[in-house]
Amino acid sequence: DIQMTQSPASLSASLGETISIECLASEGISSYLAWYQQKPGKSPQLLIYGANSLQAGVPSRFSGSGSGTQYSLKISSMQPEDEGDYFCQQSYKFPPTFGSGTKLEIK
Amino acid sequence: QVNLLQSGAALVKPGASVKLSCKASGYTFTDYYIHWVKQSHGKSLEWIGYINPNSGYTNYNEKFKSKATLTVDKSTNTAYMELSRLTSEDSATYYCTREGWYSFDYWGQGVMVTVSS
Numbered sequence: 001d002i003q004m005t006q007s008p009a010s011l012s013a014s015l016g017e018t019i020s021i022e023c024l025a026s027e028g029i030s031s032y033l034a035w036y037q038q039k040p041g042k043s044p045q046l047l048i049y050g051a052n053s054l055q056a057g058v059p060s061r062f063s064g065s066g067s068g069t070q071y072s073l074k075i076s077s078m079q080p081e082d083e084g085d086y087f088c089q090q091s092y093k094f095p096p097t098f099g100s101g102t103k104l105e106i107k
Numbered sequence: 108q109v110n111l112l113q114s115g116a117a118l119v120k121p122g123a124s125v126k127l128s129c130k131a132s133g134y135t136f137t138d139y140y141i142h143w144v145k146q147s148h149g150k151s152l153e154w155i156g157y158i159n160p161n162s163g164y165t166n167y168n169e170k171f172k173s174k175a176t177l178t179v180d181k182s183t184n185t186a187y188m189e190l191s192r193l194t195s196e197d198s199a200t201y202y203c204t205r206e207g208w209y210s211f212d213y214w215g216q217g218v219m220v221t222v223s224s
Contacts, residue, residue, distance in 0.1 A: 036211075043215060043216055049207065049208055055212065091209040094166065096154045098152040098153070100150070101150055101152075
């Protein structure tokens with residue numbers, strides 16, 4: 001299975017700050033990479049698919065980039081509602097696998 | 108609007124089975140695969156498998172092949188996952204989710220399964 005290594009495990013950011021979360025795949029995944037946000041007690045919500053395509057309805061302060069084995073999610077100007085857990089997920093090979101998650105909090 | 112409504116929380120005894128449901132609405136049920144995902148300890152996510160609601164074709168994660176069975180009822184737009192021979196390791200929240208473009212674009216609200224005597 002493809003291993004997805006996500007970093008950092010946790011992150012504190014001030015309001016208005018720009019943050020990045022990284023995801024490293026154990027082999028190349030050709031941009032078949034998605035990012036999800038999960039708030040406490042809720043189901044994950046799709047933010048980004050295809051490494052850099054913004055899901056409909058997601059604020060434009062979220063963006064994704066990367067290629068090969070290295071990908072990142074950027075949040076420009078941290079907002080209170082951005083607190084939560086973030087996961088990356090590859091769908092290049094079966095089975096789809098997820099990163100271990102990043103907990104994002106407001107400083 | 109797309110909605111996946113899952114059945115309520117379940118408390119089941121070790122060794123028993125449980126069947127979870129996921130009722131889809133707001134789109135053509137047979138046009139999108141339904142996947143199931145396990146979340147343990149409130150953190151890590153594991154893909155269990157998917158079903159093609161049109162054909163009934165299934166594909167499972169090797170880890171869950173002897174644990175999970177996926178079915179659908181097209182007449183009620185409902186997907187099911189049966190988990191068998193339950194142990195404490197199966198205590199988790201289980202989500203159904205719709206496959207979008209190489210991603211999961213809509214998710215059910217999740218159902219917590221607790222295995223305890």
